[in-house]
Amino acid sequence: MNIVVLVKQVPDSGADRNLRSDDNTVDRGSANNVINEMDEYAIEEALRLKEANGGEVTVLTMGPDRATESIRKALSMGPDKAVHILDDALHGSCAPATSKVLAAALGRLGADLVICGAESTDGRVQVLPHMLAERLGVAALTGARKLTVDGGTLTVERQTEEGYEVVTASTPAVVSVWDTINEPRYPSFKGIMAAKKKPVETLSLADLGVPADEVGLAGATSTVVEHSKRPPRSGGQKVTDEGSGGAALVEFLAAEKFV
Template identity: 65%
Template sequence: MNIVVLMKQVPDTYAERKLDPADNTLDRAGADAVINEIDEYAIEEGLRLKEAHGGEVTILTMGPERATESIRKALSMGADKGVHVVDEALHGSCVITTAKVLAKALGTLDYDLVIGGVEATDSRLSVLPALLAEATGLPQLTGARKVSVEGSDVTIERVTDTGYDVVRASTPAVLSVVEKINDPRYPSFKGIMAAKSKPVTTLGLADLGLSADEVGLAAATSAVRSFEPAPPRAAGVVVKDDGNGGAAIAEFLASKKLI
């Protein structure tokens, strides 16, 4: 079974994240870059399926040059190879364009399953797996807390507000997983050393049959028009209960239009 795992490099959630005033896009150079947290669960699930059914795991990412660091970490966890879509013209691409580019990259690969995290911590859109399924014409199995494969059939338990649904499809298919699905492994020293020699293929727009005017900020379907830094946190209001505490709290909440 050949598995492609979608991985995104994002700013560390523990760092202060800012927008670049030059073009209102995320300032990726201003914070440490890490693998998107939920994508680590996707990598782990891909590795477990490989261990159970054989085959190989390919890491696919679209991002700047420094995303190579995260690809190597994924390879040190046990993935076999990487594919890095990188081109300066991709800067500022929206999620719809990203799905289009990744679909083109998938067209260069042989795969049975595509696995990704349910969302990215830098955007919180939770739509890329569905958009990618639409762009490739593949069935989508999203929000999986459990995945099982039998022959050419893949079955998931999809998380819902009241429990889970059982969803089944034939491969090839696109999956997205939630953090409840597993516990990602840590890279071993042996894995870190082996990752240095594993192949990483670099693809540009020309390799995918795309032009610069189809991607990037100018072609984006959404954009940040303006922003301003959040104001410093003000001191809280202390209400002393001298017999009218409840009324004072109600008045405060009403002044904030909360009640």
């Protein structure tokens, strides 16, 4: 089975994240950038499927030069090779443009199965798996907490607020996963050393046949008009109990419509 895993480099969600003042895009240059957390679960699931069914796992990334760091980190977990879509014109691409570029690359790779995280921690729009499936003309099995493969048939337990749904489809397909699906492995020293020698192919927009004016800020269907820092948290209301603390608490809860 030819499996492609989508991996995105994002600013660390545990640190301060900022937008650039010139174009209101994510300031990746000043951030501590890491693999999108949900994508690590996608990598792990791809590796488990390869170990059970054979085949090859390819990492696909769209991003600037520094995204190479995350590519090597992903490869150290066990995938066989990687493809890096690198082009200055991609800066500021919206979700539809991103899906167009990734779909063009996936068309070259001929994947039986595309696995990705259900969302990215910088965008959190959860639409890319659906857009990719639509562009590729394949099924979208999204929000998976469990994935099984039987020949060319995929079965997914789709996580919902009420429980889960069981959905099936034939390959090729796009599957997005939540962090409930597995526990990602840590790269071993052997894996880290091996990752340095694994092939990484670099593709430009010209290689993919995607016009530059259809991506980036110039081709974006949505833009951030303005932004500001979240205001600091203000101090809460303090009630001193002088025998009437209980009544004061109930009055506060009633005013806030909790009771």
